[in-house]
Amino acid sequence: xxxxxxxxxxxxxxxxxxxxxxxxxxxxxxxxxxxxxxxxxxxxxxxxxxxxxxxxxxxxxxxxxxxxxxxxxxxxxxxxxxxxxxxxxxxxxxxxxxxxxxxxxxxxxxxxxxxxxxxxxxxxxxxxxxxxxxxxxxxxxxxxxxxxxxxxxxxxxxxxxxxxxxxxxxxxxxxxxxxxxxxxxxxxxxxxxxxxxxxxxxxxxxxxxxxxxxxxxxxxxxxxxxxxxxxxxxxxxxxxxxxxxxxxxxxxxxxxxxxxxxxxxxxxxxxxxxxxxxxxxxxxxxxxx
Numbered sequence: 001x002x003x004x005x006x007x008x009x010x011x012x013x014x015x016x017x018x019x020x021x022x023x024x025x026x027x028x029x030x031x032x033x034x035x036x037x038x039x040x041x042x043x044x045x046x047x048x049x050x051x052x053x054x055x056x057x058x059x060x061x062x063x064x065x066x067x068x069x070x071x072x073x074x075x076x077x078x079x080x081x082x083x084x085x086x087x088x089x090x091x092x093x094x095x096x097x098x099x100x101x102x103x104x105x106x107x108x109x110x111x112x113x114x115x116x117x118x119x120x121x122x123x124x125x126x127x128x129x130x131x132x133x134x135x136x137x138x139x140x141x142x143x144x145x146x147x148x149x150x151x152x153x154x155x156x157x158x159x160x161x162x163x164x165x166x167x168x169x170x171x172x173x174x175x176x177x178x179x180x181x182x183x184x185x186x187x188x189x190x191x192x193x194x195x196x197x198x199x200x201x202x203x204x205x206x207x208x209x210x211x212x213x214x215x216x217x218x219x220x221x222x223x224x225x226x227x228x229x230x231x232x233x234x235x236x237x238x239x240x241x242x243x244x245x246x247x248x249x250x251x252x253x254x255x256x257x258x259x260x261x262x263x264x265x266x267x268x269x270x271x272x273x274x275x276x277x278x279x280x281x282x283x284x285x286x287x288x289x
Contacts, residue, residue, distance in 0.1 A: 036265065043258035055259040064243065065260070072239035072267070075154070075229065076222040079161045083169040083218050086162075088211070091170050092203065095177035106174070109167045117164060121231045124160045125151060128232070152234025160228040165221065169214040176210025177203060208282035216275035220268055240264045 046052050059065045090109075094102045112120060127133045128150035135147040150156055180203060188202045204211070226241040233242075240260060247257040 039258045039261050042254050043262050045255055047253075047255065052255070055255040059256060059259050059263065064238075065240075065263070068238050068240045068243040069263075069267075071154075071237060072223055072241075072264075075157060075161060075225070075237070075239055076219050078158050079165055079222050080215055080218045082158070082162045083166050084211075084215065087166055087169040087173055087214065088204075091173040091177055091207075091210075092199065094170075094174050095180070102174075106171075109170055112163060113167055117227055118231075120163065121160050121228050124156070124163065124232060128156055128159065151232055152236060154233070154237055156232035156234070157229040157237045160232045161222055161225055164228065165218045168221070169218050172210040172213040172217070173207060174210070176207040176213075180206045205282075209279060212275060212279035212282055216272065216279075219275070220271050223268055223271065224264060240267075 043055055044051055044053065046054070094105055097105070125132075129135075130147040130149075130151075132151075134150060135144070138144045138148070150159070184206070185198060185202055188198045193201065223239075224241050225239065226245065229237045229239055230242055230245075238246075240263065244257045244260045244264070247253050247260060
């Protein structure tokens with residue numbers, strides 16, 4: 001049995017630290033929630049300030065809204081799939097490498113995050129346009145006869161978003177794989193498990209927390225992407241974030257834009273709950289395996 005005195009001391013220390021953090025919690029909470037409540041109120045108002053449900057009726061009955069929603073989900077899901085395909089082997093290689101080498105490679109992986117997203121996006125625009133470095137190199141090598149349409153479309157937006165999100169996916173996956181006890185992997189290998197079987201049945205299940213966290217970061221973050229689709233999409237790729245901006249800048253419709261913002265927030269909440277459930281399920285599976 002636990003000592004009641006120790007339990008009281010533990011509760012007292014917990015309350016002390018919560019008390020220290022309380023001012024910061026209040027400031028962050030108010031700063032985060034006040035704009036959301038303001039947007040929620042705007043979504044139920046007309047231009048004249050009258051209460052209405054018309055903003056939601058208008059956006060939900062519009063084909064443009066559902067098209068933007070489909071584009072948003074397609075971009076986020078495609079970015080997530082590519083990050084998983086590229087990031088898991090990269091994280092596995094880093095976790096298996098010497099710590100000094102892994103740290104140096106991590107610095108290279110993190111370099112894109114130290115540059116403005118606008119600068120990186122326009123850098124990809126220079127690389128991917130018809131007379132850019134990528135098409136020029138492929139043409140010089142004789143791989144293509146005509147320039148590939150790599151920008152001002154879904155492909156260009158996807159490349160730019162993947163470039164931004166890949167480091168954010170690799171970090172939690174690498175951290176989870178690095179914490180795996182090497183003796184467990186060696187024991188699986190000694191029992192006859194090959195490389196791929198060891199990865200599939202030992203490493204990935206034990207790193208499921210990092211995989212789920214990285215996937216959640218990528219998917220939810222990309223749901224609200226604006227700059228990259230706007231520049232590399234060339235007006236042909238219109239996720240919800242761009243639809244919100246155009247509703248404000250062109251039509252000055254605060255009610256419609258706020259309703260779209262609440263729709264995006266609802267989408268983010270649903271995605272967050274789904275990933276949280278998946279992470280909990282994966283944790284229970286590993287615990288009872």
